[in-house]
Each structure stands twice: as structure tokens, then as C-alpha cells.
Amino acid sequence: xxxxxxxxxxxxxxxxxxxxxxxxxxxxxxxxxxxxxxxxxxxxxxxxxxxxxxxxxxxxxxxxxxxxxxxxxxxxxxxxxxxxxxxxxxxxxxxxxxxxxxxxxxxxxxxxxxxxxxxxxxxxxxxxxxxxxxxxxxxxxxxxxxxxxxxxxxxxxxxxxxxxxxxxxxxxxxxxxxxxxxxxxxxxxxxxxxxxxxxxxxxxxxxxxxxxxxxxxxxxxxxxxxxxxxxxxxxxxxxxxxxxxxxxxxxxxxxxxxxxxxxxxxxxxxxxxxx
Numbered sequence: 001x002x003x004x005x006x007x008x009x010x011x012x013x014x015x016x017x018x019x020x021x022x023x024x025x026x027x028x029x030x031x032x033x034x035x036x037x038x039x040x041x042x043x044x045x046x047x048x049x050x051x052x053x054x055x056x057x058x059x060x061x062x063x064x065x066x067x068x069x070x071x072x073x074x075x076x077x078x079x080x081x082x083x084x085x086x087x088x089x090x091x092x093x094x095x096x097x098x099x100x101x102x103x104x105x106x107x108x109x110x111x112x113x114x115x116x117x118x119x120x121x122x123x124x125x126x127x128x129x130x131x132x133x134x135x136x137x138x139x140x141x142x143x144x145x146x147x148x149x150x151x152x153x154x155x156x157x158x159x160x161x162x163x164x165x166x167x168x169x170x171x172x173x174x175x176x177x178x179x180x181x182x183x184x185x186x187x188x189x190x191x192x193x194x195x196x197x198x199x200x201x202x203x204x205x206x207x208x209x210x211x212x213x214x215x216x217x218x219x220x221x222x223x224x225x226x227x228x229x230x231x232x233x234x235x236x237x238x239x240x241x242x243x244x245x246x247x248x249x250x251x252x253x254x255x256x257x258x259x260x261x262x263x264x265x266x267x268x269x270x271x272x273x274x275x
Contacts, residue, residue: 011035011036014033014075016031018030029060030060031058033054033055033072033075034055034056037049054069054072144190144194144228145228146226148190150222151185153221154220155216155219156217157215160174173241175209175247182249186237186251189225199255200233201254203253204250207249207250207251210248217241218242220240221239223235223237223251226250232254232255235250
């Protein structure tokens with residue numbers, strides 16, 4: 001019998017956000033809390049986690065703070081408020097830093113902080129997780145954050161026409177079909193960034209359908225994740241056909257645990273039957 005197991009490190013964003021005035025850049029930003037950990041997997045299923053460490057990233061400039069373990073563990077359970085005493089700017093450690101990335105690790109004399117001097121603040125904190133916390137580039141790449149984009153396309157046929165889906169009588173691309181394409185583009189764009197067993201469900205749409213598309217033309221949707229608020233995701237979505245924009249707006253989704261969500265839905269059905 002063959003056994004597949006191994007030890008790896010990972011990073012996970014926790015459900016916590018708080019708006020503050022940043023002590024590094026002076027702007028308004030939010031705390032985003034991340035946990036790094038080591039885990040043992042058996043047949044690709046994580047079984048044991050240890051070596052948990054907690055960090056706070058500022059959304060305004062990408063500065064990274066170290067969060068004490070006690071507060072970090074409370075966030076896993078209760079999501080308390082983070083006090084200034086609970087965090088400290090992460091100190092620079094002497095490590096081998098890849099060529100061209102030294103700027104991201106510039107430290108002020110006599111201080112213990114990492115300045116966001118990389119090409120972008122986002123790259124700065126990713127470099128921090130990769131080279132200080134020793135998290136794999138693959139894990140860091142799959143951290144959910146604003147800026148993720150998606151694209152999906154369909155052909156307009158009788159099956160997705162207004163006449164077929166019941167939203168009208170004409171043989172043109174149906175508004176419900178456009179809505180479905182917007183939702184599909186959004187959820188597919190973030191699916192690779194979710195934890196195992198998680199999914200997203202649509203909770204809100206505010207869109208316009210401004211131009212008709214006849215049968216035989218191609219329609220595509222482009223989405224961009226513009227906001228991540230714990231489990232709430234906000235997307236800007238735009239649909240095009242070969243002549244130009246046909247619809248756009250905003251779409252919100254919520255990250256859910258698939259099994260728990262389905263179990264709750266089943267409870268509703270059973271309750272309606274009086275079981």
C-alpha cells in the first residue's frame with residue numbers, strides 16, 4: 001500500500017477587519033489579519049496544524065505587523081478588537097533575499113519596521129510571507145485580495161434568448177442570461193483562492209442591460225474583485241458583444257462553507273414539511 005503524506009506551510013486570512021489611521025503612511029487603512037502555520041497532510045488532507053503565527057497587514061500601504069499569539073488565537077474564536085498594544089511592527093531578519101527585491105526590505109535606522117518600498121504595497125507583504133515566513137509562492141499567490149479578474153464568454157443562441165427563458169418575446173440575448181454570465185464570471189475568478197470545502201453564493205446585483213444582442217453574436221463578461229470585507233466580496237462586472245458594452249454594474253457574493261450551507265437549506269425544506 002502506498003501512503004502519501006508531507007509537511008508544508010501555509011497562510012490564511014482570518015475574518016477580521018478594522019479601519020484605523022496608519023502609523024506608517026498616515027492614511028486611512030484597515031487591519032487584515034493573516035495566520036501562518038505548518039501542517040501535516042495525509043493523502044492531501046491536512047490533519048495537524050502547529051507553529052501558528054499571526055500578522056496584521058495594512059490595506060493602505062502594505063505594511064506588515066506582528067500580532068501576539070494570544071490575540072491571534074482569540075480572533076480565531078471571537079473576533080475581538082485589536083489594541084495598539086497587541087501589535088508590533090515586524091522586525092527585519094537577516095535572510096537571503098532574491099536579487100531585485102532588496103528594496104522591499106528597507107528598514108529605517110533604529111526602527112523595527114518594514115517599509116512598503118517594493119513596486120507595490122501588495123508585493124511588499126507577499127515578499128514578507130514568502131521570504132520571512134517561508135510560505136511557498138504558490139500559497140501566497142492564492143491569497144484572496146482585490147484586483148482579481150475574470151473573463152467568460154458565450155454565444156447568443158435560441159437557448160439563452162429572451163423568448164426561450166421567458167423574460168420577453170424577442171430572439172435576443174436575455175437579461176437573465178447576462179446576469180448568469182456575470183455571476184459565473186465572478187465566482188469562477190475567485191474559486192482558486194478559496195479554501196477546500198468553500199464556495200461563494202450571490203447576494204446582491206445592481207446592473208443595467210443597455211443594448212440588445214441578436215442571435216449568432218458572441219458575448220463576454222469581464223469581472224474585477226474590488227473589495228474584500230471578511231467573507232463579503234464585491235465585483236465590478238461588464239458585459240460586451242462584438243459591437244461594444246451591453247451591460248455593467250456591481251455584484252456581491254459571500255463566501256460560505258458548502259456543507260454547512262446545504263445542510264441549512266435542507267433544514268428549511270424539512271421545516272416546511274413539518275418534519
